[in-house]
Amino acid sequence: MAKVSMTVNGKAASADVEGRTLLVSFLREELGLTGVHVGCDTSQCGACVVHVDGKAVKSCTMLALEAEGSEVATIEGQAAEDGSLNTIQAAFQEHHGLQCGFCTPGMVMSAAALLKDNPKPSEQEIRTYLEGNLCRCTGYHNIVKSIMAASGQDVSALAAE
Amino acid sequence: MYNFEFEKPSTVADAVAALAGDEAQALGGGQTLIPTMKQRLASPSKLVSLSGITEMQGVQREGASLTIGGAVSHADVAAQATDYPALAEMAGHIGDPAVRNRGTIGGSLANNDPSADYPAAALASAATVVTNAREIAADDYFQGMFDTALEDGEIITGVKFLVPQAANYQKFVQPASRFALVGVFVAKHADGVRVAVTGASEEGVFRWSEAEAALDADFSADAIAGLTLDPSGMIGDLHGTKEYRAHLVGVMTKRAVAAAD
Missing domain, CATH: 3.30.390.50 (CO dehydrogenase flavoprotein, C-terminal domain)
Structure with missing residues (x-):
């Protein structure tokens, strides 16, 4: 066992972990941040996407000890203290960007990473960026629409729902 | 995944020393190695992370060649290898964005997956694989599926690409x-x-x-x-x-x- 310390959603967090403890296991089991989902556990589906030092990573494919000293952001830190949704979350709600919701934490975190680098992405850029986030309900259309809307772009030109 | 000892050295010399033991394995970004270990297809007794070694970071142009540190991520190559646009473009299409933020050029070349992109770039660019011990021409480096000229415990510290016309x-x-x-x-x-x-x-x-x-x-x-x-x-x-x-x-x-x- 070794001690790992990091900042998660702005708060200091540390625990004794094994070498093999994955970042997603540390977040879910040590910190109770179960909004970080394990879908495939093979780095395909993106339900576990969190930000480490501002970059989107698949937390099922990163060791907790590799995040020593890092700033980690999860879906739990996205809404304001009073529970009001951030722009991306509100757009997902407004444009029905989810059905079962399982992929949504990863979708929102990937969307946040995209919009940080590319504040006004095209529809194609959004679809390409989401290659590593799988959704089995929506057909992606409303997810793309939600991200377009969150970036402040007109979504009326996108095909009907 | 079986448990293992974990070390994260800050210099190449310390990493080489840490890898000297039996069944120690270098860890780049882990985008292949961690899934492989989950399947128990690999079970090293120790992982030596290369992500904390600053001398293995950075992208530098020197004359006709572009040298990329062995621990540079695909995303950083895509963003920083602007002197070699075809290479940057290739790096920007490996896996998906989250995988590109973790996966590294050294890890990809050391693994030599028969379907990986970097081996093609290195071979076509007449690249030189620079390790802690020597320099290996790409023509001598790739030895078949998942096989390379690397010795046990040898670390790719950088890759020198010849920028083509x-x-x-x-x-x-x-x-x-x-x-x-x-x-x-x-x-x-x-x-x-x-x-x-x-x-x-x-x-x-x-x-x-x-x-x-x-x-x-x-x-x-x-x-x-x-x-x-x-x-x-x-x-x-x-x-x-x-x-x-x-x-x-x-x-x-x-x-x-x-x-x-």
Whole structure:
């Protein structure tokens, strides 16, 4: 066992972990941040996407000890203290960007990473960026629409729902 | 995944020392190694992370060559290798954005997956693989599927690419894995054209010498229109037959030549 310390959603967090403890296991089991989902556990589906030092990573494919000293952001830190949704979350709600919701934490975190680098992405850029986030309900259309809307772009030109 | 001891040294020398023990394994970004360990296809007793070694970071232009640190992520190559646009473009299409933020050039080359992109870029660019111990020419480095000239415990500290006059990489993506079903990197150097093919052969990445000779004489897609590749050594699986892959090599090579700049 070794001690790992990091900042998660702005708060200091540390625990004794094994070498093999994955970042997603540390977040879910040590910190109770179960909004970080394990879908495939093979780095395909993106339900576990969190930000480490501002970059989107698949937390099922990163060791907790590799995040020593890092700033980690999860879906739990996205809404304001009073529970009001951030722009991306509100757009997902407004444009029905989810059905079962399982992929949504990863979708929102990937969307946040995209919009940080590319504040006004095209529809194609959004679809390409989401290659590593799988959704089995929506057909992606409303997810793309939600991200377009969150970036402040007109979504009326996108095909009907 | 079986448990292991974890070390994260801050210098190459410390990493080499940490790898000296039996069954120790270097960890780049872990985008292949961690899934492999989850499947218990690998079970090292110790992992030595290379992500904390600053001397293995950075992208630097020196004359005609571009040197990329062994621990540089695909995303950083895509953003920083602006002196070699075809390489940056290739790095920007590996896996998906989250994978590119973790996966590293050194890790990819050390693994030498037969469908990985970097081996094609390194071979076509006449790259030099720089390790803690020596420099290895790409032509000597790749030894077959998942096999390289690296010794146990040897670390890729950097890769020196020869920036070509014109280059392009064309990948026919296997849609589920996003690995190359066939990928062809064409690079036109002052002393000749190099064509490196990934994804296709049971021997891993290889140079298509007939196409290189034809393109030396005439660097155009038409110059290789009549060439065919023997399918006998190609990979055949449920995603594509040997003949299909051999055909795709020709198609991707023509597209790469047409797009090279």
